[in-house]
Amino acid sequence: MSIMMEPNAISVDRTMLGGARDVAPIAFAALVIGVSFGILARDAGMGVVAPIVMSLTTFAGSAQMAAATVMHDGGAVAAAVAAAVLLNLRYVAIGVSVAPSLRGRRARRLAESQLATDESWAISQDRGRVNRERLIGAGLVLLVAWTTGTVAGAVGGSALGDPATYGFDAMFPALFLALLAGQLGDGRARAAALTGALIALVLTPVAPPGIPIVAAAAGALIALRPERPA
């Protein structure tokens, strides 16, 4: 747990095993949220196999939830795809921060970049950079947990009931809040977080889903300002 609170501490274990170990509590949340996605997808008429394949290949919770929600509400294919793509636009920014840490040929870099999720990326932060080993270790554990949860939800289906009954819908933002708490080490990070939160809050009622989160990335521009001398 000290890792969560002090991501920049010297004690960060910079190995795949370290990333895998530190992501374990988050993997529990991914498992539970995976169950929620499986239930939602089954209710949306996606069947059992498609949601599982989607968890393995798309591996991005909020976008999958959004696509399944649009299908559930009887929306068009274009609407479902657009919602998911908008939500995942932030991965372009995440990719920019991951890129300098990956090594090797393009195919290998492409494969390793797929293990970046909000959670594995947050866990891999190491003094303002991404640690490749922690990203891969955490990403693999999350992929297994997320897919396992999806299988349980898709197979168990609505026999498990409405995820909101169990408060699962609150677990997602609570997880991101915990990840955020580990990222607020300096004033620049706090200013970026505050700006990002405000942008998202203001834009949510007026912009299509996904856009507020993408626009919130502009909050990071506050870091263009050079560091104040200590």
Added chain:
Amino acid sequence: MSTTWLIVVLVGAATVALKGLAPVLLGERELPPPLARVSGALAPALLAALVVVQTVGDGQALSVDPRVAGVAAAAVALLLRAPLLVVLVASAGVAATVNALT
């Protein structure tokens, strides 16, 4: 191809492309220092936005519902330096309780 599989394939392909775009095109090049600082500040900015949208967002609207109580409970647990599992269970437990009472 059924509608479901069309969505699975399109969303999957788009996500692979979005995640891989920079790692494939930028290679191992380091970002110039100002951009590296911005890149380092992306995590707090995006995570804070995700917290807001998933706590009070409901499609293209704001909604105050049991999630708010759940996330507030998580915040208290975090301030008390509770382990992550306790934070998550507290958020789900409080949200479920409020959901049942309202």
